[in-house]
Each structure stands twice: as structure tokens, then as C-alpha cells.
Amino acid sequence: MKAKLISIGDEILIGQIINTNAAFIGERFYSAGIPVLKNTVIGDEENILMEELSDSEMNYDVTIITGGLGPTHDDITKPVLVKYFNDKLISDTKVLEHVRNIFLSRNINMPLVNEAQALIPSNSKVIWNSNGTAPGILIVKDKKVFVALPGVPYEMKPMIDEQVIPFLIKFFDLNNKLIHRQKTLLTTGMGESSLNELLGNISELIGESKLAFLPSSSGVRLRINVTEENESEAEDKLFLIENKIRDKIGEFIFGEGEIDLENVIGQILKERNLKLALAESCTGGRISSRIVSVPGSSEYYLGGVCTYSNEMKISILGVNEDTLNKFGAVSKETATELAECVRKITDADYAISTTGIAGPTGGTEEKPVGLVWIGFADRKSSYAQKFLFGNNREINIQRSSQRALDILRRELLGIKTEY
Amino acid sequence: MKAKLISIGDEILIGQIINTNAAFIGERFYSAGIPVLKNTVIGDEENILMEELSDSEMNYDVTIITGGLGPTHDDITKPVLVKYFNDKLISDTKVLEHVRNIFLSRNINMPLVNEAQALIPSNSKVIWNSNGTAPGILIVKDKKVFVALPGVPYEMKPMIDEQVIPFLIKFFDLNNKLIHRQKTLLTTGMGESSLNELLGNISELIGESKLAFLPSSSGVRLRINVTEENESEAEDKLFLIENKIRDKIGEFIFGEGEIDLENVIGQILKERNLKLALAESCTGGRISSRIVSVPGSSEYYLGGVCTYSNEMKISILGVNEDTLNKFGAVSKETATELAECVRKITDADYAISTTGIAGPTGGTEEKPVGLVWIGFADRKSSYAQKFLFGNNREINIQRSSQRALDILRRELLGIKTEY
Numbered sequence: 001m002k003a004k005l006i007s008i009g010d011e012i013l014i015g016q017i018i019n020t021n022a023a024f025i026g027e028r029f030y031s032a033g034i035p036v037l038k039n040t041v042i043g044d045e046e047n048i049l050m051e052e053l054s055d056s057e058m059n060y061d062v063t064i065i066t067g068g069l070g071p072t073h074d075d076i077t078k079p080v081l082v083k084y085f086n087d088k089l090i091s092d093t094k095v096l097e098h099v100r101n102i103f104l105s106r107n108i109n110m111p112l113v114n115e116a117q118a119l120i121p122s123n124s125k126v127i128w129n130s131n132g133t134a135p136g137i138l139i140v141k142d143k144k145v146f147v148a149l150p151g152v153p154y155e156m157k158p159m160i161d162e163q164v165i166p167f168l169i170k171f172f173d174l175n176n177k178l179i180h181r182q183k184t185l186l187t188t189g190m191g192e193s194s195l196n197e198l199l200g201n202i203s204e205l206i207g208e209s210k211l212a213f214l215p216s217s218s219g220v221r222l223r224i225n226v227t228e229e230n231e232s233e234a235e236d237k238l239f240l241i242e243n244k245i246r247d248k249i250g251e252f253i254f255g256e257g258e259i260d261l262e263n264v265i266g267q268i269l270k271e272r273n274l275k276l277a278l279a280e281s282c283t284g285g286r287i288s289s290r291i292v293s294v295p296g297s298s299e300y301y302l303g304g305v306c307t308y309s310n311e312m313k314i315s316i317l318g319v320n321e322d323t324l325n326k327f328g329a330v331s332k333e334t335a336t337e338l339a340e341c342v343r344k345i346t347d348a349d350y351a352i353s354t355t356g357i358a359g360p361t362g363g364t365e366e367k368p369v370g371l372v373w374i375g376f377a378d379r380k381s382s383y384a385q386k387f388l389f390g391n392n393r394e395i396n397i398q399r400s401s402q403r404a405l406d407i408l409r410r411e412l413l414g415i416k417t418e419y
Numbered sequence: 420m421k422a423k424l425i426s427i428g429d430e431i432l433i434g435q436i437i438n439t440n441a442a443f444i445g446e447r448f449y450s451a452g453i454p455v456l457k458n459t460v461i462g463d464e465e466n467i468l469m470e471e472l473s474d475s476e477m478n479y480d481v482t483i484i485t486g487g488l489g490p491t492h493d494d495i496t497k498p499v500l501v502k503y504f505n506d507k508l509i510s511d512t513k514v515l516e517h518v519r520n521i522f523l524s525r526n527i528n529m530p531l532v533n534e535a536q537a538l539i540p541s542n543s544k545v546i547w548n549s550n551g552t553a554p555g556i557l558i559v560k561d562k563k564v565f566v567a568l569p570g571v572p573y574e575m576k577p578m579i580d581e582q583v584i585p586f587l588i589k590f591f592d593l594n595n596k597l598i599h600r601q602k603t604l605l606t607t608g609m610g611e612s613s614l615n616e617l618l619g620n621i622s623e624l625i626g627e628s629k630l631a632f633l634p635s636s637s638g639v640r641l642r643i644n645v646t647e648e649n650e651s652e653a654e655d656k657l658f659l660i661e662n663k664i665r666d667k668i669g670e671f672i673f674g675e676g677e678i679d680l681e682n683v684i685g686q687i688l689k690e691r692n693l694k695l696a697l698a699e700s701c702t703g704g705r706i707s708s709r710i711v712s713v714p715g716s717s718e719y720y721l722g723g724v725c726t727y728s729n730e731m732k733i734s735i736l737g738v739n740e741d742t743l744n745k746f747g748a749v750s751k752e753t754a755t756e757l758a759e760c761v762r763k764i765t766d767a768d769y770a771i772s773t774t775g776i777a778g779p780t781g782g783t784e785e786k787p788v789g790l791v792w793i794g795f796a797d798r799k800s801s802y803a804q805k806f807l808f809g810n811n812r813e814i815n816i817q818r819s820s821q822r823a824l825d826i827l828r829r830e831l832l833g834i835k836t837e838y
């Protein structure tokens with residue numbers, strides 16, 4: 001079972017848009033047992049898409065096309081599909097009604113151009129788009145499946161999960177094939193090569209399976225891939241490898257799959273009915289924003305203060321002016337006080353704080369760009385840890401927020417190791 | 420002049436990593452006059468990479484390979500390059516010293532595996548990696564250029580800008596060819612099809628040039644592409660088209676190129692020496708985080724309060740308890756007071772606030788998920804605007820933060836239109 005993904009759009013090749021769709025589709029198709037073996041990104045050019053469709057029909061079981069279904073003049077997918085399959089466009093009544101209703105519900109008059117959204121090839125099946133106006137299109141020819149979907153991620157994603165994958169599993173009877181399973185262990189606080197060293201001999205650890213190291217500024221993800229004859233063998237192998245890895249580097253693993261550190265922390269705080277508050281300086285709301293991205297975070301997150309100016313540190317949080325004068329805003333003492341103050345004001349169980357020099361300018365010899373203090377306070381104690389990151393503002397903010405959340409995770413789990 | 424990009428990594432196909440590198444490289448190569456006409460994403464498989472290299476050598480002038488240069492067992496790029504070009508690996512002294520220094524500066528013992536980072540094909544040129552341990556590799560064969568770069572974005576990007584592009588411009592003498600120019604106008608506050616309608620007849624507007632509509636949750640980007648015989652004709656054409664577009668939808672255009680709304684606002688606040696403060700509820704620090712992402716934002720951003728709980732709205736900001744009781748946290752009155760209170764406390768010139776129901780749960784018939792009030796206050800006046808977004812928490816937070824910043828932009832520029 002082989003899939004190919006054709007991502008359409010000059011905007012992707014030219015770099016105006018990042019191809020997040022490919023990642024999503026790749027993951028879903030891999031899990032369904034139809035791995036995407038090739039993803040070709042091409043421009044809005046009729047001839048090239050015709051060639052790609054012909055390559056797809058010859059070499060792949062399933063072809064997914066994303067993009068180019070919009071209502072404007074630069075959208076070529078439907079005309080090319082009609083040409084390639086020697087078909088014609090017809091208007092779908094239900095889709096037209098759906099498009100009209102979307103505009104109606106937003107109190108906007110429907111621009112005329114949107115009527116074309118309801119046109120689909122006569123020999124195709126509509127893939128319903130609940131979140132937008134452009135329907136998806138499914139065409140089957142000689143046991144080969146072609147699916148065209150809109151490029152807007154939040155429209156395309158549910159269409160894949162709720163309609164395309166279930167169709168393919170049924171159509172190709174995928175429940176009786178070789179089983180691929182993957183699991184990703186998420187680590188933070190330790191670099192790729194150090195993890196590699198801690199893990200020792202990789203082939204002893206994983207045998208015929210695969211282990212990939214996927215570094216990013218928030219940590220290294222370890223992806224285990226196994227392929228076995230059946231479900232239970234695959235699950236057993238995955239379990240065995242995971243346990244071996246956890247034995248060696250367990251304390252750095254904060255979660256599995258696609259979860260973020262803020263979700264892990266949120267779950268613990270919620271279960272234990274604990275409250276969190278934040279005082280952010282150099283991260284400027286990044287940690288708060290991550291905490292709040294989790295649905296239901298209002299149950300454990302009281303709020304945060306982003307005290308960018310010294311005046312606000314004093315007036316809103318009550319940080320001691322002497323501390324700021326004597327040690328400076330970027331110091332162990334200020335970081336500790338920020339956490340203590342915001343915890344007291346809000347009566348939270350836990351507080352974390354950040355203060356540092358995010359860059360690219362503003363550093364001194366004594367306090368260089370990349371220097372960050374992260375403060376922690378609970379009802380009994382408080383402290384601050386020092387970190388030295390790099391010169392890139394965005395990465396410094398990312399790393400600081402990740403380390404701050406990891407300090408909280410370690411406190412919540414009783415892992416006291418300094419790193 | 421044609422370029423092809425080969426992105427290597429199972430992690431991309433399987434969807435564990437988003438291919439942001441492709442967007443960056445696509446943009447840079449397009450501007451340099453070597454457009455990427457195809458981007459193929461393939462797995463960590465020797466045979467497939469060998470085939471891709473052969474296709475590249477036949478059909479493209481330049482091939483960029485990203486990924487697979489790391490120190491771990493799953494990195495295949497160097498072994499395959501050596502095999503394809505019938506070469507051997509040698510250790511580069513300078514690179515080895517650089518790798519050692521990186522570990523030294525972080526006070527970490529260098530894991531042995533990192534010595535392999537200094538190995539490069541004997542017939543290649545090193546592309547220096549200032550931000551990491553894996554060097555880039557440049558190989559020239561019969562006027563075809565092959566470049567292998569690490570997959571870590573902040574390592575790869577400066578290598579492209581400072582070394583690869585300058586090399587290619589010189590090598591291919593690119594200053595005497597057909598001129599491609601593009602410009603992107605960034606809009607917010609109006610949907611794709613409504614903009615399309617406001618713009619009227621597109622081919623009258625742009626002639627032989629191209630105009631792409633690139634929608635996202637923060638707005639629609641309009642990309643103009645022109646191709647002309649020389650620099651000045653290209654610039655003139657671009658200028659003409661841009662002015663026609665601005666005539667029709669100017670008030671929705673907040674910037675050009677890759678700039679974000681927070682940068683545009685930051686520049687205005689800085690120039691006029693004005694100060695900003697924030698009171699965020701439903702956006703939970705997202706606006707603050709965006710403001711702070713701009714280097715130098717401490718000059719105009721005093722700070723923000725993320726009052727997630729009602730208690731914090733009262734205790735820290737001094738919002739009237741009666742307002743909360745009578746109208747609720749998500750109301751015109753509370754939004755207005757949040758902005759007024761944070762402005763007064765910080766003595767800022769401008770304040771914006773958000774309060775809403777981000778979802779996915781927590782809505783009522785009267786106040787459904789997606790309802791957001793955005794408050795504004797300056798030294799003379801205050802008000803709040805109501806928005807009704809959708810059911811997706813992340814998108815509601817994104818849209819709220821974008822609309823809040825746009826309200827501020829319109830106030831700063833004196834554009835009073837409600838939208």
C-alpha cells in the first residue's frame with residue numbers, strides 16, 4: 001500500500017506558506033498503514049500537475065492532492081482533474097446550499113465567485129467540508145484512489161480523519177496487512193548527542209526496529225517505529241523498546257506522542273487541584289500563552305503578569321526596589337522574588353518566573369545575551385536556576401519557556417536533579 | 420536556471436516534523452532567480468536518495484539537500500553522497516576544532532560520536548555552520564551544483580543566506596538574466612472572497628503578472644509576481660500593481676513581505692514614543708507574547724496582565740466587582756474596564772484587552788463559544804468591539820489576538836472604520 005502526496009501551490013515552492021498539511025497527512029496515513037513514500041510539491045501549473053497525476057496513477061495506490069480548490073483565479077485543481085479524467089463539472093445542490101449557509105451565518109452577502117465552489121467532476125464523490133466552502137473530491141479509477149482536498153488546514157484535517165481514512169481502510173480492506181506502529185517519546189533538557197550517549201548501543205536497544213532522533217528548540221523527540229506481522233507483536237515490541245529507553249533516560253521524558261509540556265503539567269495540576277501563577281519578564285507572555293492553549297486551563301491557571309518594565313515589577317507585583325537596584329532585573333534574586341511575589345498575590349500553589357536578556361542586543365560582558373534566570377516558588381520554598389542560551393531572540397524565548405515548564409514538571413513529579 | 424530541493428527524513432513524511440526549511444529555501448532561491456520548481460520529500464532510504472540525485476543531475480542546475488547530516492545512526496546524507504560521487508570521507512581539522520569548541524563553550528564533554536561531524540567528502544567544499552556542529556557540503560560536478568545542509572532551521576538559514584546564495588550568484592553569473600520580482604501585501608480583517616470582490620477584475624488589475632490569495636487565520640496575504648526583462652521594468656510593474664490594489668483595499672493592508680502586525684505596531688509606537696499595556700483574558704498572553712517577539716519591544720511595551728481568574732481581574736487590575744457580577748466576565752463592560760484599568764495602573768498611552776469564550780466548551784446560548792470582546796483605551800476614550808469567531812480554541816485565540824492588534828493599528832493610523 002503506497003501513497004503519494006501532491007501539494008499544490010506556487011506559494012509553497014516560493015516559501016510564502018509552510019507545508020504543515022504534509023506533516024499532518026503523513027502522520028495519519030502512516031498510522032493507517034498507507035505510508036506516504038513521496039511528497040511532491042509543485043506550482044500552480046496545469047502541465048506539471050497532469051504529469052504528476054500520470055506518475056501517481058502508474059506507481060501509487062492512493063494520491064492525495066491538497067490546495068488549489070479555492071474560489072479565485074489561481075486555483076487549478078478542479079480544471080486539471082476534469083481534464084485528466086476526461087470528465088465535466090456539475091453543480092452539487094447540497095454543497096451550494098452549504099456554501100450559502102456559511103455566508104448567511106456570518107451575516108455576509110455571498111460573493112458570486114463562491115457559486116463555483118459547488119462545482120465538482122461528474123464522476124466524483126463529494127468529501128464534505130464542514131469548516132469551509134470548498135468541498136473535497138474523491139475519484140476512483142481502476143482501483144486507484146485520487147483525493148483532492150482544500151489547502152486550508154482546519155478544513156482539510158477533519159476531512160482526512162472523518163472521511164478519507166475511513167474510506168481507504170474499507171476500500172483497501174486494510175485491517176489484514178502488515179502492522180506498522182510508531183511511538184514518540186518526548187524529551188526535554190538534554191541534547192541529541194548526549195541522549196544518544198546515555199542510550200548506548202542503539203542496535204542492541206532496538207534490533208530491527210527504527211529509532212529516530214528529532215531535535216527542536218523545545219527538546220529531542222525519540223520516534224520508535226516497529227513493523228510486525230500482527231497487532232499484538234507490534235505492541236509488545238514497542239512496549240519492550242520503550243521500557244529500555246525509559247530505564248536509561250526516563251527523567252528527561254515528559255510525554256508521548258504529540259502532547260506538549262503544558263498539557264502534561266495541566267493534567268497534573270488539575271488532578272491534584274493545584275493552582276499556578278506566572279511572572280514573566282523575558283518570555284513576555286509565552287509561558288502564559290502556552291498554558292492557556294490547553295482547553296480547561298482556567299481550572300488551574302489563575303493568571304500571570306508580564307512585567308516588562310521595572311516599574312511594573314514593583315507596582316503590580318511588589319518586588320523590592322532594593323533587589324532591583326542591587327542585583328539588577330536579570331538576577332537570581334529578582335527571579336526568585338518575582339516567583340514569590342506573584343505566588344503570594346494570587347495565593348497560587350506554584351509560581352514560576354523568568355527574567356533574562358532575550359537579545360539580540362542588550363547584553364553586557366557580565367550579563368550576556370542569552371542569560372536567563374528562571375524562578376520557582378511553592379508554599380514552602382523558592383529558588384532560581386541560571387541558563388545560558390544563544391543569540392537568537394525567538395529561540396531564547398522558546399527555550400526559556402520550555403525550561404521553566406520543565407522545572408515545574410520536575411517539582412510536581414519530585415525529580416530534583418539539576419540539569 | 421532551475422533548482423530542486425530534496426528534503427530528507429522519514430520524520431517529515433511521517434509527519435513528525437513540519438518542513439519549514441522548504442519554505443525558507445523556496446523564498447530565498449526564488450528571489451535569487453533560481454526558482455525551486457520541485458521539492459521532493461523522501462525518507463531516510465539510501466536507494467531513493469541515489470535515484471533522486473541522478474534525477475537532479477539530469478534535470479536541474481542546483482540541488483539542495485536538507486537533513487540527514489546529524490551525528491546519529493539514522494543520518495544517511497554523507498554516506499550516500501560519497502557513494503554517488505564515488506568519493507571518500509576525510510576529517511576536516513577546522514571543523515573538528517569548531518565542534519570541540521561548541522561543546523567546550525557549553526561546559527559539556529563532547530560525546531565521541533560528534534567526531535564524525537568533521538568528516539566530509541574529499542572533493543567537496545565545507546559550508547561553515549556557525550550555529551551548530553554539522554558542516555554543510557558543496558559539490559560541483561560538470562556545472563551542476565549539489566549542496567547538502569543540516570536540517571536544523573537556525574543552523575541552515577544563515578548558511579543559505581551568507582554562503583550558498585552568494586556562491587550560486589557568482590558561479591552562474593546570475594546578475595544578467597530575466598528578472599523575477601515578488602511582493603506580498605499583508606491584509607487583515609477581510610476574507611479571501613470579499614477581498615477578491617473588492618478588487619474587481621483581476622486580469623485588468625495585473626495583466627500578464629500573477630496575483631495569489633494566501634489565506635490564513637491571521638489574514639489574507641496577496642502575493643504579486645512579475646517577470647520582466649530588467650530590474651527597472653520589474654520594479655515599475657510591481658509599483659503599478661501595488662498602487663492599484665492599495666487604491667481598492669488599502670485600509671486592510673497592514674504591511675508588506677514577512678512582517679507581522681506586532682512589528683508594524685511596534686514601529687509606530689516607537690517612533691511616536693508611545694507606551695502600550697495589555698489586559699488579556701481569553702487570549703491568555705498571546706498578544707503579549709507577540710509584542711515581545713519583536714526585538715526592542717521593551718522601549719514601548721510596559722507589560723501586561725493575564726487575568727484568567729475573576730479574582731485577579733479585581734485584585735490586580737481593580738476591575739469593579741459589580742461590573743463582573745452584573746454583566747459577566749465576557750461583556751462589553753468588562754472588556755472596556757479591563758483596558759481602562761490596565762492603562763491607568765501602568766500609565767500607558769494605549770491599552771487593549773480581550774475577554775471571551777475560547778472554547779471548545781464553556782459556551783451558553785447567550786454567550787456562545789467564539790464570542791470575544793476586545794477592549795481599547797487611550798488617555799481620552801475607551802470602547803469595546805464584539806466578535807464572533809468559531810469553535811476552534813487555537814484559531815479563536817489567534818484571531819482575537821490579530822483583531823486586537825488591528826484595532827490598535829487602526830487607532831494609531833486614524834482609520835476608524837468598524838469591520
